[in-house]
Amino acid sequence: MIHVLLVDDDALTxxxxxxYLERLEGFQVVAECTGARAAVSAILGQPPAEGIxxxxxxxxxxxxxxxDVLRHVRARAADVDVIAVTGVRDAEIVRQMVGLGVAQYLVKPFPFAVFRDxxxxxxxxxxxxxxxxxxxTQAEIDAMLGALRPSAPVPLPKGLSAETLERVTAGVRESTALSAAEAAAALGMSRVAARRYLEHLADAGRVIRSPRYGTPGRPETEYRWQP
Known part of the structure; x- marks a missing residue:
């Protein structure tokens, strides 16, 4: 289980x-802080057996x-990983955070699908x-570091929108398997449009196509998320 400390001055955030974390396997929120000083104290004050x-x-x-928080904990050699979750987009701030060893830099606002990924x-x-x-080995090192790098987005074909693609992606991930008709009904779109998005995800290697038997006529194609 990965023990997580949440640090944000906004209670709703x-x-x-x-x-979001409660919807993910393997993560457990063990503490929350609304300020920088409290965050430093929480990180440095945890016993190893109950560490963050x-x-x-x-x-x-x-x-x-x-x-400030990251400089303090790095100066004390605290063995903790950090993902910045912020609305700050300043390139110099990003550079400094990377220099201090952040694993990811996630810009608000973002949908659950991005957070989950x-x-x-x-x-x-x-x-x-x-x-x-x-x-x-070099291969093992490359695999570890590569796991933290977001995969490059596949260019969208003409007529597809990133927002709708995200909705279709979330629909597939949250179901066992979806046909184009089921995706269309669930997402409020036409069957032809749903199929175009599902086929794009299949071509990109994000979903797996397979025939669904047991219905009259030709087998229907269903789409499953590629783990």
Missing amino acids: LELHRT DLVLLDMTMPDGTGL RLEQYRTYRDRARETSGPA
Whole structure:
């Protein structure tokens, strides 16, 4: 289980991120802070047996910044991973956070699908790091670091929108399997449009096509999320 500290000065944002994490396997919120000083105390004051593995760290708080928090904990050699979750887009801030070892930099606002993907990438990174012992090969190192890099988006064909693609993607991920007709009914779109989005995801390797038998006539194609 990955123990998570949430740091944000907005109560609604804390609640939202807690709700998001509750929908993911392998993560547990163990503490929440609304300020920079409290965050430093929580990170440095946890006994090892109940330690914090990951901090979701906001950048702007009344008593300090995420940079302040990260500088303090790195100066004390705290063994904790950090994902910046913030509305700050300043390139110099991003550079400094990367220099201090953030695993991810996630810009608000974002949908659950983006949050889930970044957290799953982080979990994969931890799994690969745990499975690698002793001197690592170059391939093992590349696999660990590569797990934290978001996959490059596939260019959308003409007529497809990123917003609708995200809705279709979420629909497939949250179901066991969907046909184009089922996706259309669930998402309020035409069957032809739903099929175009599903076929794009299949061509991109994000979903698996398979025939669905047991219905009259030709087998219907169903789409399953590619883990």
